[in-house]
Amino acid sequence: MDRTPRERDARGRPRNARPRDGLGRPLPRGAAGVPRAPEGVVRTPAETIALAQRLLDDTLPFHAHEVLEDAWKSAPDAERPLWQGLAQLAVGLTHLLRGNRAGARSLLERGRERIRPYAAQPPHGLAVAGLLDWADRLLRDLDGGAVPSRDVVVPRLAG
Known part of the structure; x- marks a missing residue:
């Protein structure tokens, strides 16, 4: 059994500080990972959308x-x-x-259903209708047996 003490953030909450690759998989300690956005940061909706889009x-x-x-x-x-729902689409x-x-199927379906009620009046310039179409296309591809590649179309968060 691993007796290594759990890593904790400044507030004492458990936090895995291992480096991660571009798809969030933990790497061995000491490996060069992809820099992560700091957790627990309160951003404006515009800042959140811009940063999340850049990362996507x-x-x-x-x-x-x-x-x-964080948003x-x-x-x-x-x-909320x-x-x-947006976070679930990204996952x-x-x-x-x-x-x-x-x-992928499970999270895309849950994310799609969480954002659907906002389609008629999307706040913050979010492209909710486009995100619903994007999720529907991916789910249809999965149903059809398509094996998505790293070239999958990235969603546009804002319209």
Whole structure:
């Protein structure tokens, strides 16, 4: 049994400080990983969207998910499902790029359903209708047996 003490953040909460690759997989300690956005940062919606989009464009959906998760945790109650759904879409893309079709399907479906109620009046310039179309296309590809590659189309968060 591993007796290594758990890593903790400045507030004493457990935190895995191991480096991670571009798809969020832990690497051995001491390996060169992809820099991560700091956790627990409260950003404006515009800052969150811009940073998450840059990370998605750089094929770093796991890291985008962490940024969107911060927004979900700090959002007003009425918007929490929206930000949670966006984070789930990013994790779904992460699973897809890792080759985990079942995990991708599950997270894409959950994320899609969480953002759907915001389609009629999307806040913060979010492209909710486009994100729903994007998730639907990926789910159809998965249903059809397509094996997505790293060339999968990156979603556009804002319209």
